[in-house]
Amino acid sequence: MEFRDAIRDAMSEEMRRDARVMLIGEEVAEYNGAYKVSRGMLDEFGARRVIDTPISESGFAGMAIGAAMMGLRPVVEFMSWSFSLVAADPILNNAPKMLFMSGGQFGCPIVFRGNDGAGGQLGSTHSWCVEGLFSNVPGIKMAIPATPDDAKGLMKTAIRDDDPVFFLESERLLGLKGEVPVGEDVLVKFGEARVRRAGADCTIASWGRPVHFCLEAAEALAKEGISCEVIDLRTIRPLDIGAIVRSVKKTSNLVVVDQSWSFGSPGSEVAAQIHQRCFDDLDNHVHRVHTEDVPAPYAFNLEQEYLPNARKICEAVRSATYNA
Amino acid sequence: MPISVTMPRLSDTMESGTIVRWNVKEGDAVKSGMVVADIETDKATMEMPVFDDGRISKLLVPAGQQVKVGTEIAIILEDGESDDAAPTARPVATAPAATPTAVRSAPAATSAARPGIPQAAPADIELDEELEVGGAKFRVSPVARRIAEQERVDLSGLKGSGPGGRIIKRDVLNALENLGSKPAAAKSSSMSTAAHATTGSLAVPVTPTARSTGLVMAGLQSTEVAVSSMRQTIAKRLVESKTTIPHYQVSMKFELDRLMALREQLNKDLAEQEIKLSVNDFIVRGCALSMAKHPYVNASWAGDRILMHQQVNIGVAVALDESKGGGLLVAVIRDVDRKSLRTISSDTKALSEKARTRGLSAEEMSESTFTVSNLGMFGVEHFTAIINPPNSAILACGAALKQPVVRGDELTIGYEMTATLSLDHRVIDGAMAARWLNTLKHLLENPATLLV
Numbered sequence: 001m002e003f004r005d006a007i008r009d010a011m012s013e014e015m016r017r018d019a020r021v022m023l024i025g026e027e028v029a030e031y032n033g034a035y036k037v038s039r040g041m042l043d044e045f046g047a048r049r050v051i052d053t054p055i056s057e058s059g060f061a062g063m064a065i066g067a068a069m070m071g072l073r074p075v076v077e078f079m080s081w082s083f084s085l086v087a088a089d090p091i092l093n094n095a096p097k098m099l100f101m102s103g104g105q106f107g108c109p110i111v112f113r114g115n116d117g118a119g120g121q122l123g124s125t126h127s128w129c130v131e132g133l134f135s136n137v138p139g140i141k142m143a144i145p146a147t148p149d150d151a152k153g154l155m156k157t158a159i160r161d162d163d164p165v166f167f168l169e170s171e172r173l174l175g176l177k178g179e180v181p182v183g184e185d186v187l188v189k190f191g192e193a194r195v196r197r198a199g200a201d202c203t204i205a206s207w208g209r210p211v212h213f214c215l216e217a218a219e220a221l222a223k224e225g226i227s228c229e230v231i232d233l234r235t236i237r238p239l240d241i242g243a244i245v246r247s248v249k250k251t252s253n254l255v256v257v258d259q260s261w262s263f264g265s266p267g268s269e270v271a272a273q274i275h276q277r278c279f280d281d282l283d284n285h286v287h288r289v290h291t292e293d294v295p296a297p298y299a300f301n302l303e304q305e306y307l308p309n310a311r312k313i314c315e316a317v318r319s320a321t322y323n324a
Numbered sequence: 325m326p327i328s329v330t331m332p333r334l335s336d337t338m339e340s341g342t343i344v345r346w347n348v349k350e351g352d353a354v355k356s357g358m359v360v361a362d363i364e365t366d367k368a369t370m371e372m373p374v375f376d377d378g379r380i381s382k383l384l385v386p387a388g389q390q391v392k393v394g395t396e397i398a399i400i401l402e403d404g405e406s407d408d409a410a411p412t413a414r415p416v417a418t419a420p421a422a423t424p425t426a427v428r429s430a431p432a433a434t435s436a437a438r439p440g441i442p443q444a445a446p447a448d449i450e451l452d453e454e455l456e457v458g459g460a461k462f463r464v465s466p467v468a469r470r471i472a473e474q475e476r477v478d479l480s481g482l483k484g485s486g487p488g489g490r491i492i493k494r495d496v497l498n499a500l501e502n503l504g505s506k507p508a509a510a511k512s513s514s515m516s517t518a519a520h521a522t523t524g525s526l527a528v529p530v531t532p533t534a535r536s537t538g539l540v541m542a543g544l545q546s547t548e549v550a551v552s553s554m555r556q557t558i559a560k561r562l563v564e565s566k567t568t569i570p571h572y573q574v575s576m577k578f579e580l581d582r583l584m585a586l587r588e589q590l591n592k593d594l595a596e597q598e599i600k601l602s603v604n605d606f607i608v609r610g611c612a613l614s615m616a617k618h619p620y621v622n623a624s625w626a627g628d629r630i631l632m633h634q635q636v637n638i639g640v641a642v643a644l645d646e647s648k649g650g651g652l653l654v655a656v657i658r659d660v661d662r663k664s665l666r667t668i669s670s671d672t673k674a675l676s677e678k679a680r681t682r683g684l685s686a687e688e689m690s691e692s693t694f695t696v697s698n699l700g701m702f703g704v705e706h707f708t709a710i711i712n713p714p715n716s717a718i719l720a721c722g723a724a725l726k727q728p729v730v731r732g733d734e735l736t737i738g739y740e741m742t743a744t745l746s747l748d749h750r751v752i753d754g755a756m757a758a759r760w761l762n763t764l765k766h767l768l769e770n771p772a773t774l775l776v
Contacts, residue, residue, distance in 0.1 A: 252467045279466050280466045280467065280469070281470070282465065284486075284492070322485065322486050322494075
C-alpha cells in the first residue's frame, strides 16, 4: 500500500468508527485531494463530513478549531504546510493554548495535516519544513512518519488524541509503498521511537523522509566497517529521548539528521538534551545534519544539496567516529 | 602594593602541594624569612618561608587543601596598606611544570610571585602546560575518561588518536585489549547486530563485574589504605618510567674478596674516627669513576637529543619505614667522582637519615644523573630496578655473599655480588652497558683504585 493510501485508510477507518470525525481543506472533496490522499472519501462520507473550502487557510483552520471546541474532531488538510503560515494565529496562538487558557473547559481535538518540506522544485515559499518553527509551541503534538505503516498508525492515534496534533507528511514519500497492517486498533503510540537498524559505533537519529537517507548512509558505512544504529523518532512532541539515550550509551556517538533549518530546531534540542543526559557516555560531540541555512533553491541539483542526504550523513558519522 | 604568595615548587617533580598547617592567621605581622606554613610535597613536609615584611591580609587556601604549584595561597600587605588594596581571590594560576627531561629548574625561592612582574595569562599557561608536559595533562573524550576510570587504565600511557591527540574510546578499549582483558562490548565489529535487531537490546556496554587488572576480586576481604602524596608520586613516576622508557637489563658478578678485606681493614683503622664504610659506599664511588670512561651512562634522553651531564650526581634509593606506609626517596650525593670514600660515606649516612625523617631539602632530592639501589643488606642476591627518570640507568646491587667460587682453577670460598644494570636503550646500547660494567668490575675487584 502507498503512503498516501495508508493515511486515507486511517482517516476513513476513524470516520467510520467515530461520527464526530470530519475532513476539511482545499480540494479535499471533489478533487479527491491535491495529492489524492482523500481519494473516494467524499463518495463514502458525503459533503457534510468531507468539506471543500476556498483558499482561506486562516478561515478554515479557525473554523475547524471552533468545531473542535464544540465537540467535533476535525482533520484539517493544508495543501502544503508552507501555506499554514497564513493560519499561524489560529493554529499556533489558539489551538495549542485553548485547554490551558480556558482553564480546562475546552480542549482542541484536531489534526492539522499536509505536505512538509522541500524536494519537489516548488520554490522557497512552498518548501518550508515547519517542524523547527512549530515544535517550539507548548501544547501541540507533532507526528512525522517515515513509512506507510507508521503513517496509518500515527494518523489514527492523532485523530483519537484530545490535543491538537500537527501531522507532517512528505510529498516525496506519498508514493512510497510498504506493508500496512489492517485493523481498527493498529495504533502507533506517540513518543515511542523505533530502531530501524541496530548498530554499535554511532547512533543516527531522525524522523520523516530523512530516515531513508540515514538507512542508505548506514548501509554504505557498514561496508567501511562503521556500524550505525538508526532510530526513527516518529514523533517530535512527545520526543522519545530515552531511546536515543539508551542507544548513545551503547554507541557513544550521535548524529542527528533533521530536514529543518539548524537554528533552534528539533535537531538542536536533541543535541542539547543528549549532551545534558549522556555527557559521560559521549566519545565526541553530537553531530548534526540539517538543511542548509538558506531559502530552498528551485534548481533540482541545488535542492538536492540543500537537503540532508546520505553523503552528508556519511561525512558526519565518519567525523563523529573519528574515521574522517 | 599587595604581595601575592603562591604555592612554591619545592622539588623537581612537585606539581601540587598540600598546606598541612598555616602558622599564621589573617592580620598577623610577618617578616622576611618567617615560616608561615608547612607544605606537604610529593616527597616531604617542608617549611615555607615568606620573603617580605608586612601583614597577612588573606589566607586564600585552607589547611588540608591541595593546590597546584603557582596557585595564589595568601596575600601580604605592606605597612600602611589597607585591606581594600588586597585583590579578591584570583583563579588558579599554575607555573609551568618541569619537563621530565629538564636538568635544571628554577630555585624554589623564586616562586613567590610578585604583582607588578608581568606574568602570562593563566589560560596561556594552561595551554603551554598541556603541550609541554605531554603525559601530565590529557585531552580525553568523556566516555574514554569514564571507561578508563572504571577499568583503571592509566591514561598517561596512552596516545590519543583523536584530533589534537584526544584520547578516545577506541584508544582505551585497545589498551584494555592489550592488557589481555575484553570488556563486555569492546569493539563494535564483535557485536551481533542481528541480536540487537531481534531483541531490541540497548544495554550499556561496559559493566565489568571485576576489574580487568584483577585488582578487585569478589569475596576478598581487604582494608583500604589512603594513598599519600608520596605514594601517588612513586606510582605515577614508576608507571611513566616503565611505560615510556625502553628498559633492558644487564647483569654481572663481581668478586669482592679484596674489597671486603680492604673494607674490614679500613673500618678497623678508622674506628677511632667513628667512620664505618659500607659496601655501598665503594659501589657508589666505583659507579662515579666509571662515568669518566663511559659518559653515556651519565646522560638523559631529552626527546630529540641526549644530554650528557657534566656532573656525576648519584642518587641512593632510601626505603622509608614500612610501619608508616613505606615509600622511597632518592637522596642525591653530588659530584661523587670528586669525593673521597670517607666523604661519600658520611654524605650518604647524613642524607639517608634525613630521608627517613622526611627532612631532605629539595636540592638534596633533585638533579641525580644515575641511581644506585641496594638490597644487599636484606640478603637479596639479585633483582632488577626501574629507572629513575630522567636518569638513563640504575644499578641494582645484591648482597656480597660468601660462597663457593672458582678462583683460577681452584674451587674456594670467596665473596661474590651480582649487580644488575637497568638501562634506557634510547641512550645506552648493550655493548656500552657491558663495557661500563666491566670498568666497574675492575674498580671493585681492585679496590685500591677507589682510594686514589
